[in-house]
Amino acid sequence: MSATPHEHPGELIARVQAATAARTPLHIAGGGTKQFYGEPVDGERLDVTTWTGTVSYEPTELVVTVRAGTLLADLEALLAERGQCLAFEPPHFDRGGTVGGMVAAGLSGPARASVGSVRDFVLGARFINGRGELLTFGGQVMKNVAGYDVSRVLAGSMGTLGVITEVSLKVLPVAPAEATLVFPLDQHAALEQLHRWGGQPLPINASRWVPTQGGDAPSQLFVRLRGAVAAVESACERMACEAGGTRLENAQTATDWADCRDQRLPFFSAPSPELCLWRLSVPQTAPVLALPWAPLIEWQGAQRWVWAPAEEAAQIRAATAEANGHATLFRVGVDGAFGVPCFDRVSTAIDTITQRLRDEFDPAGVFNRGTPLD
Template identity: 75%
Template sequence: MPESPHEYPGPLIEQVRAAAAARTPLRIEGGNTKAFYGEPVRGEPLLIAGWSGIVSHEPSELVVTVRAGTPLAELEAVLAEQGQCLPFEPPHFAPGGTVGGMVAAGLAGPARASVGTVRDYVLGARFINGRGELLTFGGQVMKNVAGYDVSRALAGSLGQLGVITEVSLKVLPFAPAEATLVFELGQHEALEQLHRWGGQPLPINASCWVKDDTQASAPELLFVRLRGAVAAVDAACERLLREAGGTRMDNAQAGPDWAQCRDQRLPFFTASSADLCLWRLSVPQTAPVIPLPWAQLIEWQGAQRWLWAPTSAAGEIRTATAAVNGHATVFRTGADGAPGVPRFDALSPTIKAITERLRTEFDPSQIFGQPA
């Protein structure tokens, strides 16, 4: 139900109402650290970075409520003081990212395959719809939802339903123990090991297989991060090293490496040519090696695969990915902006119909998410 606008900065609601009346598009801006992601949109900027602050944090209840313009780094620092974290490891990409942008983008880091993604931790949200109404959905506790869970639908919506102003999130304590193992394995062998280990009760939290250099002599490495109880992590380390060889990394070195993987600052994520796009392939964890002629970095126990390729390869990439029941996204464009190439695969008729109904309900004047 709509709430009184006096609880929020008047200019935000007034700007949305004025835009709706004039049918003028708006472009929601927070820290702009993820502006590259998704289809380009146009409109007058609607700035949320100033609407910040942690509304409440109940460490014993594992719940935090925070305003959308709050810097993500600020929230993570407050949680860390209480030994807590956002377990899905949202990427920062650059300084200044906001909590609202984190939810709207719906992106998760290396631990996503084992702990879930952003929407799994959204308990409730407040947002301004395309009519300029302030709406509240969900709450501060996990519970069954009758009907459509709108607060979680906001995760990954890229601002197409409205302006997120506040969100309640479930948080978790830091794991008691952590270890990173590294194995020298080719892509096929690495995937086989991950598939085998995935069917066993092991505390595998994240994985990354990479070959930065396409030279035949370059090592192909699989990194596996374990998190959980001390005894469980130690036992798993002993078992995996016995089964596949490898070594255990020092956590002081591994921690920054995983952060670089999360924020795409590893050498792999530097394009060798300005005309290349960064493609993200989302596939089942058990998918085999995808026969494409470009080097790959593989995360999420096989479910997320990255590669650099030109836009002219869109058909080849999407056909190969669809063959293993996956889909391909242009995550970052090259210097030409990838004209004529959709960033995302086409939605199925069912998902497309649901998406259009939601957008019509919440933003009837279509002021959000207008293509550039």
């Protein structure tokens, strides 16, 4: 995984310039691991998977710069060799996921509520705009900027602003200690306990509450701790005593957390093919939502997943809005979504900013038509 620093992506630029001149829409494509996510995209395929390699890696500076087509798995392997990681745990979903796709989708894994999102770790980026210009924003250090921090705006932009060619990311050392506790708690009790622990100096890194999945198995709250050895050991003893928890073996829980990240847990198998998977984003302190479907809850209460019909969109979005959140139709069932938009409505202010960004970076509207800016 080596590359010539800042080599010019001439072929990609030529494709964009030709598409702009002909007003031909382009579908920016990486490994295809997130094709299920978002609205359908129109256009000719613009493959970025050949634009790969590490441009620079400075372990002592905790920063890596890679090309957008670089496999996410390759980047994580490189970091692991030096005892470092992408702390926000980006989902893979399948083999072939790329760094550019990771940034464009803006999705984060189980640790997001504790360490931050993809956007928080993007230091800089290079991308090709709708005029076929190669632009550079940000750098390799954290700093405040005036106006839009464009390199971070790319996180979650779904390819609507341009073709990401290179990204600089902040990386972190792997925590010296880790432990997972499990507690037999119902949803209300689990949320209350998470809220209580949230106000205490505990090294909680991730959590997930899983509802009863048939049989006699109770609903369970899993809590992962990461940090200094002494802090993790002290928290384990205290939390287990306080809420009746059991400590699990790290070898097993590592697989379980990866399965949660990539939606391979039993919960993420559709109960019936016509149901859709909804992602509900709410404040961590939100109570149990007034919905008839049992959720899987992550991010200390802030991210909740439910399987429900697409035609129940109004009920789902109303209940989520009541909790000051929003709902995303994350995966559609085999029958489709009946015209239900994947993303919730945004405010007029956000819609205005979104349109201004698109007008500035892609005035001809050639990139990923049909996909809203997240």
